[in-house]
Amino acid sequence: MSDPLLLGVDAGLTNLKAVVFDRGGTVVASAARETPAPEAPANRDEQDHDALWAAVAGVIRDALDAEAVERERLAGVGVAGHGHGLYALDADGEPVVGVKSTDSRATDLVTEWRDDGTLDAVSDSVGWTPFGGDPLSLLAWFDREAPDVAARIERVLFCKDVLAGRLTGAYATDTMEGSVFGVDPADTDGAFDALGIADYRDAVPEAVPSTECCGTVTPRAAEETGIPTGTPVAAGLHDVGACALGAGVVDPGQAAVILGTWGQSVVVTEGPDDGAGGIPRRYLDGWLRYRGTRAGAACLDWFVDEFGDPWRERATERGVSPYAVYDEVAADVPAGARGVLFHPYLNGTTDDPDARGGFYGLGLDSTRADMLRAVYEGVALAQVGGVEDLRDDVTGLRVTGGGARSALWPAVFADVFGGPVSVPTGSEMGARGVAICGGVAAGVYPDVRAAVDETVAVDRRVEPDEDAHERYRDLGEAFASARDALGPAWQTLKNVPLEPVGR
Numbered sequence: 001m002s003d004p005l006l007l008g009v010d011a012g013l014t015n016l017k018a019v020v021f022d023r024g025g026t027v028v029a030s031a032a033r034e035t036p037a038p039e040a041p042a043n044r045d046e047q048d049h050d051a052l053w054a055a056v057a058g059v060i061r062d063a064l065d066a067e068a069v070e071r072e073r074l075a076g077v078g079v080a081g082h083g084h085g086l087y088a089l090d091a092d093g094e095p096v097v098g099v100k101s102t103d104s105r106a107t108d109l110v111t112e113w114r115d116d117g118t119l120d121a122v123s124d125s126v127g128w129t130p131f132g133g134d135p136l137s138l139l140a141w142f143d144r145e146a147p148d149v150a151a152r153i154e155r156v157l158f159c160k161d162v163l164a165g166r167l168t169g170a171y172a173t174d175t176m177e178g179s180v181f182g183v184d185p186a187d188t189d190g191a192f193d194a195l196g197i198a199d200y201r202d203a204v205p206e207a208v209p210s211t212e213c214c215g216t217v218t219p220r221a222a223e224e225t226g227i228p229t230g231t232p233v234a235a236g237l238h239d240v241g242a243c244a245l246g247a248g249v250v251d252p253g254q255a256a257v258i259l260g261t262w263g264q265s266v267v268v269t270e271g272p273d274d275g276a277g278g279i280p281r282r283y284l285d286g287w288l289r290y291r292g293t294r295a296g297a298a299c300l301d302w303f304v305d306e307f308g309d310p311w312r313e314r315a316t317e318r319g320v321s322p323y324a325v326y327d328e329v330a331a332d333v334p335a336g337a338r339g340v341l342f343h344p345y346l347n348g349t350t351d352d353p354d355a356r357g358g359f360y361g362l363g364l365d366s367t368r369a370d371m372l373r374a375v376y377e378g379v380a381l382a383q384v385g386g387v388e389d390l391r392d393d394v395t396g397l398r399v400t401g402g403g404a405r406s407a408l409w410p411a412v413f414a415d416v417f418g419g420p421v422s423v424p425t426g427s428e429m430g431a432r433g434v435a436i437c438g439g440v441a442a443g444v445y446p447d448v449r450a451a452v453d454e455t456v457a458v459d460r461r462v463e464p465d466e467d468a469h470e471r472y473r474d475l476g477e478a479f480a481s482a483r484d485a486l487g488p489a490w491q492t493l494k495n496v497p498l499e500p501v502g503r
Helices: 049-064 107-116 118-126 135-145 159-168 175-181 189-194 198-203 219-225 239-246 297-307 309-318 322-331 368-390 409-417 429-441 448-455 466-485 487-494
Strands: 005-011 015-022 027-034 074-081 086-089 095-099 155-157 213-216 232-234 254-259 263-269 279-283 286-293 341-343 358-360 396-400 421-424 458-462
Touching (some): 005 049, 005 429, 015 049, 015 429, 049 219, 118 189, 135 175, 159 213, 175 279, 232 429, 239 263, 239 286, 254 368, 297 322, 297 368, 322 368, 409 421, 429 448
Antiparallel strands (some): 005 015, 086 095, 213 232, 341 358
């Protein structure tokens, strides 16, 4: 096919995106919608399969309706989605449960496992520590707390697998998502046995390599989305891997920080035992490790929503983006935010869902601008620290996600990291990553390396300031010591009742 087009679909926790690329990785058309957010009780974050599919089908139609898109040129499709959570079907292929990774109903169960030693046994088997919003914890929770629901589960999927299944009529997962159940694909029984949920092991579907075709678009899906019938669909990737691929991070030693709603630190490794900490996952022909804070760029949005009215007014008067003003204000504050420190754990972390955010070092002379600068720095300290914890010999760092568009934030990351930081061209890394998967599956590219060479380039390279790096080295020690000491306080704060008391 001459001049093929590729479609990447990125189903995140907060937004759904459909992006059409040419074979060179340039965006031809794109569309976005908010991810459906059904009402749910406290500590629960659920998803309705049908509502999710309807929204995704709609956003795909929006993208393909663009005048620049010639649908007959569409050669392949890839789908990314948020990882973990639990999406399950019954024997008839009907939805049973849809639970996002931000759900925390199983955290008390994980605490029980930590106390009785079960968590250590499971961690040894799968290579990472269950945190409550993962499929193992959630399966165990439903098995114990909602056995009637659990009894209906015949197939365990991830978010993107539900969408790929709606497109093709075939349900599978990819090797990256499949490795959540164990680093050895030939032996994934250990965790199921340790948790007493062995009955669900056969519900895990076949794992297909991310760049292989898992099916083709059905006539029904074609009618609902506008994608031509028979278009190949790749098995796809967990969104962390999709963003890494879309940023061109594919070789061992390369690293990326994803500065999106969540903050993710990602390093590519040679094998599952290379590096330390975080979560090891199979990635293309190798492995990666990642560690997440559940609020990355969301920390900045929270702060400016609460305290940024004067800056937004200034932006309106000047006719510029408010984010340009936030960058300017923060850039006027010296590195170190005049002694103000910010922990960006507004929604916990993948290591500790009970972690909480906070400002430290505030004085009577601290200003709103100091706090804004501290937010930029706190996110960078957490995410660069995550990279360095995962692997101590990182050869290159790329900053991706919406926050990478900032004029200031990549420079802060470079100063904290102490080495050059690259910002790839484009902004839709997750969609580009799975579009690459779709292109390899469809034969547009011979392999991933050729695809990356053709589609990914660097927009900016930021060098560190050595004096600022030295200051951040000291600040990083204070950041870590405060974080490590606050665990008991976070537990107390977690249990503060929400109901009003007294006057």
